[in-house]
Amino acid sequence: MALQNDESFSVLLDSQAHILNHAYSFVRSMSLKCAIELEIPDIINRHGAPMSLSELVDALPINKERSQYVYRLMRILVHAGFFVIQSLPTTKGVDGEEREGYSLTPSSRLLLKDEALNITPLFLVFLDPIMMDPWQNMSKWLRNDNDVNPFQTTHGKMAYELAVEDPKLYQSINEGMASDGRLVASVILQHCKGIFEGLASVVDIGGGTGTFAKYIAEAFPNLSYINFDLPQVVKGLEGSKNLSFVGGDMFETIPKTQAVLFKWVLHNWNDEECVEILKRCKEAISTKENGGKVIIIEMVLKDEESGNKTLETQLFFDMFELTLAKGRQRSEKDWAKLFHDACFSGYKIYPVLGIRSVIEVYP
Numbered sequence: 001m002a003l004q005n006d007e008s009f010s011v012l013l014d015s016q017a018h019i020l021n022h023a024y025s026f027v028r029s030m031s032l033k034c035a036i037e038l039e040i041p042d043i044i045n046r047h048g049a050p051m052s053l054s055e056l057v058d059a060l061p062i063n064k065e066r067s068q069y070v071y072r073l074m075r076i077l078v079h080a081g082f083f084v085i086q087s088l089p090t091t092k093g094v095d096g097e098e099r100e101g102y103s104l105t106p107s108s109r110l111l112l113k114d115e116a117l118n119i120t121p122l123f124l125v126f127l128d129p130i131m132m133d134p135w136q137n138m139s140k141w142l143r144n145d146n147d148v149n150p151f152q153t154t155h156g157k158m159a160y161e162l163a164v165e166d167p168k169l170y171q172s173i174n175e176g177m178a179s180d181g182r183l184v185a186s187v188i189l190q191h192c193k194g195i196f197e198g199l200a201s202v203v204d205i206g207g208g209t210g211t212f213a214k215y216i217a218e219a220f221p222n223l224s225y226i227n228f229d230l231p232q233v234v235k236g237l238e239g240s241k242n243l244s245f246v247g248g249d250m251f252e253t254i255p256k257t258q259a260v261l262f263k264w265v266l267h268n269w270n271d272e273e274c275v276e277i278l279k280r281c282k283e284a285i286s287t288k289e290n291g292g293k294v295i296i297i298e299m300v301l302k303d304e305e306s307g308n309k310t311l312e313t314q315l316f317f318d319m320f321e322l323t324l325a326k327g328r329q330r331s332e333k334d335w336a337k338l339f340h341d342a343c344f345s346g347y348k349i350y351p352v353l354g355i356r357s358v359i360e361v362y363p
């Protein structure tokens, strides 16, 4: 790179900053993890007013000799939008006293223990070292020819094989999925309940331990809801009047139903596997009354250029799929091809879930 004028210096230095920013992108997530482990959002929330640094330090379960570092942790988290600095009540404004304190933002509220829709468990599972280590092995995996994904290169087995052998990991994955299920069900029930209206039966395939299922079944008492997952996942789980847990393999049988639902399942599988699964769904719903459909809760990749935060988050999840599973995130064109190849006649996308959408697919 020839450095001839001010403009090329500026490009050089911007490029260096860009690279270093990427080298340390993980600082945001790791700092947030630290704040969650120290229960900072809960402590500030319990305080009930902007909390000064000294009040926060006093309340934290840390070695008090390290108090000076809390300011730096909070500074990056304020910068990242998890806390804001607000003026303290005027009585604190005398000389020598702190005039400002930390308050929560909508994002940190979603991390509070007593927030019904808290997604801390999902955040923590993403940052579990078992999930983080495979990122170190992406290039190793791309060079070799014997592992399905970097997770297998790292741990010697597939993600869900490891999960069933490690009860602590299994529990954190279930808690993560459950927290997502609560949030997604709550948004759907408030903003697009119509998706389930008029349905007599739904089979939620790969429904996990059924948190999403419980919310929907409770909201629609006349809907017969089956939460279908691998036998070892649903073993011992108790249903209710209109919710049952059924064990099975979606590549072998799918119970007959009016509608089939997939939430965060198809992104784990490649296109051939998705077409195979969707064809089975078509058979499962085709003998039923009118109104049969497949409901898919997944990302639809946005097509804007880089710089858009939703697209960036979606692309992060696409790389997550590459690292952990065999699937990917799909654009509308990708989804349309899958539906066509599985012989469905049409679809409609409802972009009502932030980074995800609800897709209805019609036989």
Ligand SMILES: C[S@@+](CC[C@H](N)C(=O)[O-])C[C@H]1O[C@@H](n2cnc3c(N)ncnc32)[C@H](O)[C@@H]1O
Pocket: 177, 178, 180, 181, 205, 206, 207, 208, 209, 212, 228, 229, 230, 233, 248, 249, 250, 251, 262, 263, 264, 265, 268
């Ligand atoms: C990412 S989790 C999604 C769980 C749930 N739908 C949610 O969003 O919280 C994927 C689920 O697919 C299930 N699964 C994997 N292979 C399956 C199969 N062959 N048949 C049925 N379920 C399967 C897993 O056990 C797991 O519960």
Ligand SMILES: O=c1cc(-c2ccc(O)cc2)oc2c(O)c(O)ccc12
Pocket: 122, 125, 126, 130, 131, 158, 159, 160, 161, 162, 163, 169, 173, 176, 264, 265, 267, 268, 324, 325
């Ligand atoms: O949040 C997760 C976590 C997993 C996961 C992590 C570690 C394992 O050994 C198995 C599974 O898988 C997920 C997944 O497949 C998904 O579609 C969304 C979230 C997660």
